[in-house]
Amino acid sequence: MNEIKKAFKKITPHRLDEIKEELKYRDENIVVETKKKKRHYLFAVPVAAVCMAMVLMLLPSTHAVETVVGLDVNPSVELNLDNDYKIVEVKTNNEDGKKIVGDMNLKGSDIEVGVNALIGAMLKEGYIDELKNSLLISVTGDNEQENEKLREQLSLNIDELLKASDINGSIVSQTISDKDIEALAKQYQISVGKAEIIQQLVSKNSLYTFDSLKNLSIHELNLLLQSNQVDQVSITGNASESGYIGKEKAQQIALTDANVSNPEMAKVEMDYDDGVMIYEVEFYKNQVEYDYEINATTGAIVKKEKDNEHSTQSSSQSTQQNQTTSSSNNQISQEQAKSIAKNHAGVSTVSQEKMEKDYDDGIYEYEYEFVSGNYKYEYKINGTTGSILKHEKEYVGQVKINHNDAKQKAFQHAGVSSSNVYDVDVELDDHHYEVSFKSGHYEYEYEISAENGSILSHEKDYDD
Incomplete structure (x- = not known):
């Protein structure tokens, strides 16, 4: 009780009495008082059965796990819930997770109470602040509709808690239905939620791999999510770049090095390459393309390219272009x-x-x-x-799913991981998506309904 009270003192003083009252009876022993009765042998068995049923009804129930809620910052914690959203078990995935849970006994608490206590402890220990303002919520279970409701509610609650501590948080939340992700999480020794985020990034950007991203923090992954515009996750707020030089500084470094002013800016985005967070800066001037990679922490130029191959045309081509x-x-x-x-x-x-x-x-x-x-x-x-x-x-008819949804449907049906596919192509055609890709020694082709995501046809051929 003392540990939970400390975790809540800063951010939820108005909830303490309610929480204390709720936790007050969590471990209370139930005593069934019996009185001596006159013997009625004819009804002895029925009466004993009724008494036993009453005792079982009064004893604490042992509900099966229906839903799992994962919380990842750097501390990684999983809360196993029963069908009443009571915490059945608390699991920690790393040492920081063990530190946050500490001596708190959350078993039997409502999910809201447990999450509030854990977030309070993370704030107290400095795992969430203005420099690292990202947090990941993952909800896994068989009831997708209820999972989505729980995801939305937890996201709103945590956002309020962070704002109460004067932190503009960025909350990444997702529901997970892919059972294969557990194997990936185990393989890379990370949480299921983090594994799902990495899988989405790998499927979105072919330059990423699981091995290259597995050691990134949730905050760093959030920065990549916002640059790559992954569809399967919900993100509130913006991941803080206060710990980096910022987009404007990166842009200025590139323009100064290129000795270019007033260019057409194509993009300035956060990225990750060769173990370093970088800013990708791309711009054009006088039909010349410039590409820079700037170390996001130090401002050093990691890589630069100048594509002026099109300016080395024949004089007649150049004259025609100049006229145009x-x-x-x-x-x-x-x-x-x-x-x-x-x-x-x-x-x-x-x-x-x-x-x-x-x-x-x-x-x-x-x-x-x-x-x-x-x-x-x-x-x-x-x-x-x-x-x-x-x-x-x-x-094309009604289009209710996007390109990435269609692609993931095909991957799931083919039994392949997005990290192991290549030559991926997705095209929207009449009422459906045409999805093609290669994995291992095989080439796959799918037609996925654009309205409901059902598989209309599929082929698998050996790739010579």
Whole structure:
């Protein structure tokens, strides 16, 4: 009781009386008082049976585990719950988790009480602060609808606790239904929740591997999640970059080194490469592309590239290009290209967006694909003038799942891990996604319903 009281003192003083009252009877022994009765041999067996049933009803129940809630910061703790959301067992996945749990006996407590106590202890010990403001909640169980409700409620509760401690937290939350993730977690000796996050990142970015990401903190993984826009997780707030040089400083370092001013900025994003958190800085100037990798902690230039192969054209090609682009050396941004396409299509709300920038026949082009209503739109836009070079509109029916959902459905059915696949391609066609990929010595092709995610067809061929 003293330990829980200390954990709550700072952040939830208004809840202490309620929590104490709830925990007061958790370990109370139940005594059944019996009185001597006159002997009625005819009813002896029924009466004994009724008494036994009453005793069993009064004794503490031993509910089976229905749901598992994982909390990961650096401390990693799992709470096993029964169907009443009472804590059946507390498991710790690392030494920091053991430190946080300490002597607290949370068995029999409501999930809200247990989570509040653990978050309070993490705040007290400095595991969550303004520099490292990320926390991961993972809910695993058979009832997906109830899991989603619990995920949302826990996320809201924890956000309130952090704000009460003057911390603008970034809470990553997810529900997990993939049973295979437990094997990956065991293989890499990390929590199931962290393994699921890494799997999503690996499937989103082919440059990542489990081995390269397994030792990252939840805060570092959150920074990568926000750069890679993973769909399967919910993120509230922004992961703090206060412990790093920041995007503006990284951009300035790259521009100063390149001796470039007023470029078209393509992106400045947090990334991870060769064991170091970096900022990827990409920009264009006078048809030349610049790519920089800046150490996110020290500001040192890790890598830089200058792609000017297209400027070494023949004089006739250069003359033709200069005539084409003489009106303007400034290129339109991605957001401008999107706006041009959506205005032309006459739509405002879109989903399933895919944007690529390429260099073709002496000019930069944006290739933009999106879905609105029951149609898929594809646009090719001149990156300098903003003129529409090509556009298509195709009926695809109701689209309720995204590219990544379709891909994961195919991986799951094929029995392969996203970390072991390559040459992945996902295209939205009439009412379905066409998903193709390779794993091991095999090539797989799937058609996945865009409306409900069902598998319409699949093939598996030996890859020579």
